[in-house]
Amino acid sequence: MQRSSRARKQPLHAHHKSQTDLSAWRKGGTIDSEKSLQSHQSANDQKYDSQEESLEQALSYFEKVQDCVALKKQSVPQKHLDAVESTALKQGLPPEGFEILLNIVLSGKFADTVNTRLLKSLIPASVIPEDSVVKAVSWLCVSKCSGNIKLLFLKWLITMFDYIDHKEQLHALYGIFFSFLQDERLCPCICHLLYLLTRKEHVNPFRIRRLLELQARMGMQSYLQALLSLYKLFCPEQVTITLPGKMKTYFKNSDGPWKAAITAVRQRNQGPSSLSQTLFLGTAQPRSRKRKWNAQLVIPASSANTNNLEDDREKCFYLYSTNESFPLEQLHTFPQLLQNIHRLEFPSQMGSVLTNPLLLHYMNCVKDESIYLRLYYWMGQMLQEECTWCMVDNPYEEEFKSFLETVYKAECFLQEGFSACEEFLYKTLPLWDGFCCRSEVLRLLSWIPLSSFSDIKSYLYDPLAQLFFTSSIYFKCSVLESLKELLQNWLNCNAIQVDLESSSLNTTLSGLVNGVAELVRFVGWISTVGLRLENNSMLLLYFILDFYEIVCDMYLKYNLPLLIMLPAGIFYPALLSMDSVNLNQLCYIMYRTNLVAAKENELCKKKMLQFKFSDQTYQVYNQYIIAMVGCLWTSSAFQKDIHPQGLHMDDELLSKTAVKELRNSFNIVYHPAMMGYSIQFLQQICPDDTTFNFKLIKGKKWNWYLEYLYTQGLKGLKVFIESSISRVSQASCNKAGNAEA
């Protein structure tokens, strides 16, 4: 008794401690100052101390009760009952209290009203010892208490199931609980309890038959359905059931009168909230309309593989030997995945992995070609059957859209494209109107794998180009966005691969380089034509340069021996753009396409990489740099440009235009894209001057102006000027004449 009383004090003490948590009090909003906090707390201390005492007295009283006792008002037991009730509802009961109180309740020593009140107060402060429950079950078997109390106890047990500290012995009592099914009143509760307790080893033909007998006697009952579906989950070779679609709750009123009290106590104790076991009856798939059985864009629910046969288990009596596998229906959390990863099986229908992130994780870990093949066949058929622009009068566009969306999300998750999806795109792009499910289709494009097969031009680029040229500017931008993602994905995936397989680098590298080069050239071509079709639209140019921002990183960031300059048809519209964002981006691209570094790299890596950049690339780069520096910096537009498609013009021709200061007109002050900045700058340095004398921006003010531009977010311009201009000025000092690269 001594020992137990000390043990009993402990949780209360711990509980008391948690009450000193300041934040907990503040949340309650009862306390304003620290002073009143202290006074309140000490009052509380006293209260709890006295409560603790009276609870102790009550428990020792109930422990010693020998015979049947009648309860009268103001009597001793009444006082103790009140003590138990008030403590339980406020702070919950300590673990040792349960055995004493359950003994009292189920031994029938008191009248049912007392027992009911006691049962209702059995709220755990922390946990319920398994022993107390086992003893209670033995009381249940001797039937000293009334049916009502039995029922209430079972409800209590179901609600408190997750608070029981261990459950091994309870599992061992499975047969005892099962025998209570005979009692029709208890049957629903027993089914629920069995539902919580059932493991695969509990399911056997005898029990199945008993349940089927019950079903035959009582008809369709939701609690029987739930238990039988669980049995089916564990032993599909012995019993099967199809649940009706509409069912939502399988166990009624399972929370009993305790739910509110538990929540209150738990909140006050702030203990770890245990998740109650969720129902996992994966049944009714939401079906909006009635559709053909074989053509539903419903992604199957992930359910355990019911066809789990292995050759070496041929002798097994049962068709399925899932003894060791973990039912997928019970897989809900990532820790579960980690704990059971060795005994997981893929679902019976692979398609269900698409909507299950845990299974997608698992897929990433398992190297089995058959899972990809199953997914390939399923997805291929789904895409073809439901494709809204291939099937005439297919009214399910929204469903198809969301299906494509799901596929795309799974691809992003796995960081790889599905081959069924790739084939689908190749097959249907020539038939696509570019409108139906536009964003979904274009997103899927970005996960087409880079393969060595050479027909990508006729399957992807040709139909895409046709759509590109004949569709709106928004479509053009979206296509470029997708192709940018595609390039990015190729580069990322292969960067990883190069890291891993640096030894066998040369075998795949040429294929990768050719594929990437082909894509970049394709984009260069459609962009050049697209810009002309759309009158050098700033919006389109923005998307094009966005693509080239990745292209210019291919060499330095992704280590690809590949340098591709943007075509003149893009370079010049960007250089002369009316929009500072595009000009800034062009500067950034030219800065990143750092051929000086490339050349150095090439020299030292030459032995390793058998690729050499053509002289023409250097030539074009130099021409672009000269043109840019001439326009933006040295105010020598139209003069120094030596690119065949460039801005060079004869002096004679220029003089006919009668424009003054021609050569200045594209430097960083006069450039149409920069004019806004230079005006604002002038307003800041000479607020009184309204004539906008741009010539003031020179010498020291030119440098201030540069600083001003850099603060305006023109980072591309900054890095370009800082890198290229110094080189140029150095070069001109050396009288080399042009930018040496």
Place this chain on the structure above:
Amino acid sequence: SSNGSGGPRRLSRALPFGRSHGRLGVSSSGRLIVPAPSSQEKADPQKTAFLLRKAWTLYSVTPLYRFRRGRLRDYARLLGAFIAAEKQKGLAVEVGVELDIKVALSSLADLRGSELDQDALLVQLSSRSQASSKNSEDKVVWSGWFCSVFGDDLSENVPEHFTCLPLFLTHGAESYTSLVGSWFQKTFDCCFRRLAISPLNLSWMVAMWAGCKLDRAASAVELVFSVPRLAQPLDISYAIHPEDAKALWDTVQKTPGEITQEEVDVFMDCLYAHFHRHFKIHLSAAKLVKVSTGIASAQCDGIVKILHSQYLPGVLMLLTELAISQIQ
């Protein structure tokens, strides 16, 4: 780390089977009318007689995963219980007990073409006679069979654990097709799709079958066309005496035993020209929806009836090819 090494390995992988992307285009330059005689010899007409003269609805089926031939009896019990459970939603059914609908699964050994082909699989549902008299036979209410005749294009490329029986034919209520199909989908992770037959393939069929020799007096060769875009549906039936059709075909065909697209086109053009001469109607502008010959009949919505056991493998070979092209 498994994440990192798992991903890129697959990224460089080709498609999960060997065929190249060339299959995207139709390339049926030449077809054999009947399979090699070696496969025909073993066929016993008695065993497959029940397949003849019934209207079969066609489906294509992707390879079955983890299908075991030795487990047919277990599958039958499970399928039976599944059908019972689906019919009385909400009530559990014990597997293996006697139920209203009896399910039988069996192999049809004779329906194969090449060595790679699997035996066909027959599924039969029969209702137990209510009279409970043990002598009375159960009545077959639905039957369906999976088969592959020269389906090498598919079967040579799939790994272990997959069974290729790409053609599925059913006869009986659609509700049973749906139950059986759903169970197969769930159990073997396969997909079913109705197999429609395009007008092009129907013209192939009529050309192939018109040229075949038949022992007994054959029925007429009939082509049914549907005229599109009319307020009232209008079908035109075009019947030709089988001997005339054969005579026409013999003048068209260059190499006996093999057919080319060009020959089929010429054959059809001749028929169209003849019809136009008499009725001034261009049948080429209408849609061919049904063909029937002494060997078999076929509808564009994927319903066939095979009449002659000698040509059963040949017809199935063609249908297998169509099913495979719908899968890949």
